[in-house]
Amino acid sequence: MSKPKMTYFKYRGRGELSRLVMAAAGKELEQNIVDVPSWLKIKPTTFFQRVPFIEIDGEEYHQGNAIATYLARENGLYGETNLECLMIDQVVQLKEDLLLEEIKTFVGSDEGKDQAAKDLRETVYPRIMQIFDKLIKQNPAKSGFLIGDKMTLADLAILEASQSCFQSNPRFLSSFPDLMRLREKVAAADGVRQYLATRIQRGI
Ligand SMILES: N[C@@H](CCC(=O)N[C@@H](CS)C(=O)NCC(=O)O)C(=O)O
Known part of the structure; x- marks a missing residue:
């Protein structure tokens, strides 16, 4: 499985929780930081046409909190029950x-x-x-x-x-x-x- 790469703006917004999860896990989260003009160029090519999204093994996954929850689950930072x-x-x-x-x-x-x-x-x-x-x-x-x-x-x-x-x-x-x-x-x-x-x- 490839390392996840997240595309988001430089601001905290809906990307920050994933950044914090990976920091707490001691893992690298590759980041594609976009500004508005560069986002608008790629927007039509993205699945949900919103950021943040992550790419893993060439697939794109959306929704900030779903992403953070997935990363937490992968790294032992989610619930046990x-x-x-x-x-x-x-x-x-x-x-x-x-x-x-x-x-x-x-x-x-x-x-x-x-x-x-x-x-x-x-x-x-x-x-x-x-x-x-x-x-x-x-x-x-x-x-x-x-x-x-x-x-x-x-x-x-x-x-x-x-x-x-x-x-x-x-x-x-x-x-x-x-x-x-x-x-x-x-x-x-x-x-x-x-x-x-x-x-x-x-x-x-
Ligand atoms: N429910 C989505 C909302 C996604 C969303 O609205 N993202 C905003 C940034 S926080 C966005 O993509 N704005 C740029 C645009 O709409 O083109 C999530 O939680 O990820």
Whole structure:
């Protein structure tokens, strides 16, 4: 089987969770970073006409979270039981719900964007960050991770899902101590730590 190659923009967006999974696994994820003009050239030739996608053995596979889940499963970062997988999937899908709300702050009219930013601050971030915090607290292993005592895709998804909120308002996030501890623990894990250092240097 060939090494997976992911095509995506340089931004975190829907590609970042796969990058984090491969970093945590200590594996290389070959990246084809496209800008908008180069993407528009190849777009009609791609299967779903959306990024991200990965290529493995000449085949193309789409949907960011499906890709990240596949990579996690391949690298021992997914659940060990169906119920653990469900716990992980609910977090990954909550990350997508949040991303859709965050995207609203970049598109449409100025009034629409302002309203979306207000909704994020007043409703969306408080609701979702509290869910993450509670889920971590509820882990009977009290490991600081979401499931048992080892890091999974869910922890990486929480790190990524809370990143924009952390960047825009770190003081707000400090009212969720379990979430903050998880962020620190995951960011310090081997592989992730080195990857995040390069991301900071790249400025995204
Ligand atoms: N549900 C898809 C959404 C894919 C999607 O909308 N990708 C955007 C970037 S995040 C895209 O391809 N934009 C460029 C375009 O539509 O041409 C996923 O999660 O991967």
